[in-house]
Amino acid sequence: MSVITSDASPAAMVTPPLRSPGYWAGVWRRFTRDKVAVGAGIVVLLIVLMAIFADYIAPADPTRSSMLRRLRPIGTPGYPLGADELGRDMLSRLIHGARLSLFMGVVPVFIAFFLGSLIGVSAGFFGGRYNTVVMRTVDVFYAFPSVLLAIALSGALGAGIFNSLLSLTIVFIPPIARIAESVTTQVRSMDYVEAARASGAASGAIIRIHVLGNVLGPIFVYATSLISVSMILASGLSFLGLGTKPPTPEWGLMLNTLRTAIYVQPWVAALPGMAIFITSISFNLLSDGLRSAMDVKG
Amino acid sequence: MSLEMLTEERDRGGAGTPLLEARRLTKHFPLGRGAVVRAVDGVDFQVMKGETLGVVGESGCGKSTTARVVMQLITQDKGEMLFDGEAVGGAALSLKAYRRQAQMVFQDSYASLNPRLTIEDSVAFGPTVHGVSKSAAIARARDLLARVGLDPARFAARYPHELSGGQRQRVNIARALALGPRLVILDEAVSALDKSVEAQVLNLLMDLREEFGLTYIFISHDLNVVRFISDRVMVMYLGEVVEIGPVDELYDDPRHPYTRALLSAMPSMDPDNRTMEAPLAGDPPNPINPPAGCRFHPRCPQAQTVCAKAKPVLTQTGEGARLAACHMEIAGSGHSRAPKLEDAA
Numbered sequence: 001m002s003v004i005t006s007d008a009s010p011a012a013m014v015t016p017p018l019r020s021p022g023y024w025a026g027v028w029r030r031f032t033r034d035k036v037a038v039g040a041g042i043v044v045l046l047i048v049l050m051a052i053f054a055d056y057i058a059p060a061d062p063t064r065s066s067m068l069r070r071l072r073p074i075g076t077p078g079y080p081l082g083a084d085e086l087g088r089d090m091l092s093r094l095i096h097g098a099r100l101s102l103f104m105g106v107v108p109v110f111i112a113f114f115l116g117s118l119i120g121v122s123a124g125f126f127g128g129r130y131n132t133v134v135m136r137t138v139d140v141f142y143a144f145p146s147v148l149l150a151i152a153l154s155g156a157l158g159a160g161i162f163n164s165l166l167s168l169t170i171v172f173i174p175p176i177a178r179i180a181e182s183v184t185t186q187v188r189s190m191d192y193v194e195a196a197r198a199s200g201a202a203s204g205a206i207i208r209i210h211v212l213g214n215v216l217g218p219i220f221v222y223a224t225s226l227i228s229v230s231m232i233l234a235s236g237l238s239f240l241g242l243g244t245k246p247p248t249p250e251w252g253l254m255l256n257t258l259r260t261a262i263y264v265q266p267w268v269a270a271l272p273g274m275a276i277f278i279t280s281i282s283f284n285l286l287s288d289g290l291r292s293a294m295d296v297k298g
Numbered sequence: 299m300s301l302e303m304l305t306e307e308r309d310r311g312g313a314g315t316p317l318l319e320a321r322r323l324t325k326h327f328p329l330g331r332g333a334v335v336r337a338v339d340g341v342d343f344q345v346m347k348g349e350t351l352g353v354v355g356e357s358g359c360g361k362s363t364t365a366r367v368v369m370q371l372i373t374q375d376k377g378e379m380l381f382d383g384e385a386v387g388g389a390a391l392s393l394k395a396y397r398r399q400a401q402m403v404f405q406d407s408y409a410s411l412n413p414r415l416t417i418e419d420s421v422a423f424g425p426t427v428h429g430v431s432k433s434a435a436i437a438r439a440r441d442l443l444a445r446v447g448l449d450p451a452r453f454a455a456r457y458p459h460e461l462s463g464g465q466r467q468r469v470n471i472a473r474a475l476a477l478g479p480r481l482v483i484l485d486e487a488v489s490a491l492d493k494s495v496e497a498q499v500l501n502l503l504m505d506l507r508e509e510f511g512l513t514y515i516f517i518s519h520d521l522n523v524v525r526f527i528s529d530r531v532m533v534m535y536l537g538e539v540v541e542i543g544p545v546d547e548l549y550d551d552p553r554h555p556y557t558r559a560l561l562s563a564m565p566s567m568d569p570d571n572r573t574m575e576a577p578l579a580g581d582p583p584n585p586i587n588p589p590a591g592c593r594f595h596p597r598c599p600q601a602q603t604v605c606a607k608a609k610p611v612l613t614q615t616g617e618g619a620r621l622a623a624c625h626m627e628i629a630g631s632g633h634s635r636a637p638k639l640e641d642a643a
Binding site: 023190191192194195196197198199200201202205209210213214 | 366369370371393394397398400401402404406409410411412413414415420423424427428457470473476477
């Protein structure tokens, strides 16, 4: 078999790698060059570790109260970050509170990522009337402000962790489905999907091999940007008494119960809010970094 | 070779049967409110076995829509196609079976390769769809990559963005050949390449045609390239065929005024012999609302009253297999330059 001379550039001939690094290696390389994103990633990692090992890290029992030591300022001996309105150690409560707050941030988004992708990818790929029906239904949910929808659903379902989880999942399906639909519509019109169809492939094989690999990345990045929103909404639900019940430590609930102390110990009362702020902004910066690392052509 | 099972059914209709015959192919795109783009409007043509049919025309004349209908990526509104004498999508030739026999190479070499797949996976995808094992399909892909001039040891595991435009188009050609097709549609397949690379790829296409006994439909706006590679040429204007015939006859003696205008717009290669004739004026009319009668008459220098009234049909002209849709070629059409009825007999 004669090999025709190829129009390879001289550089490519000098270095013939047998296995090229691939797409994800490139994403990782670009991501690690982005200092802000790496920093945010480290913060997220630390918060996650803190939540996992809360039992070992927290200096005190987060639910042990002391009427004598209510509303101590930051720096009180034995209470490095002060004490709350029932004299419980703020540091321990913040560390333990990370568990529920992260859980409520990540899990609804994760479930909504699967369901929303399923809805959006199928609507984008099959198009036509199916797309219209599905996407207009999604738009009905999308028309409500997410906060209102979450409150309304939680209010209707009743207070509790599971119900707020459910209502947050429902809140996040429409935006993810819309992103999934628009990305899929773009990919569907690419020539490589046409070529796959021209080779006689069925829709299932085309979606599995040619569509999912090209749409799940962008959808996932968008979903990670919703984690912070989900955390804030979950905190808001707890703040309104629709989420976690006391005495469970959860940042939103802590913010709620401490609000009466805002004039007495403003810094202590602001701590849960700062925890929410730092965590959500870290997730957002991480998601931004991921997006720009994945955005480069090829 | 692992692909025998894909290529057992060969020439069925015999040498005289066209490989592909399109009859009155029509594709209209509705725009809403009753407006319709007549992208392809009653197109008839035949592609004989082993030949290359060039398709030329201005942008928007329906070349690519014709290609997509022939590939059945979009279905026609009206008309039918016969592949080797059998109706495409009919009882004897299912759509899936047809797709093993007809493949396409697209213009945009980058958009037509999945950026997440290595090129050997892209080439191997088609055969796996038709039940070839993954390892056999990869072996086939590597053979084909070698055949199109890409050393599999160096290129098989690479991703599309690591390749140049010419290399990617070679991959696309290998991918099109992976199913062992008999008909390959090349839709502006070399138009986006550098001239030097274009020449290499054209030579490759001609070699492959010999080696695999392929039939090409070669769509391009580049008249020089079409003349180089085609046996016959079809000229399209606003969704219709205006002239079709053997390449040299058509280039040397164009019968339809549009073909003449198109050919005279080719820049001369000789600076002492510049094209002095003014090129065709104006844009092609809107295919949403094409002119009545002959669609070319508003721009035609020889237009007469009959041209605005009656639509000319494709009529045999000259000697041999030349067809042109012009009143000047139709005896008794009413055009002053038309042959007299008794002359035609």
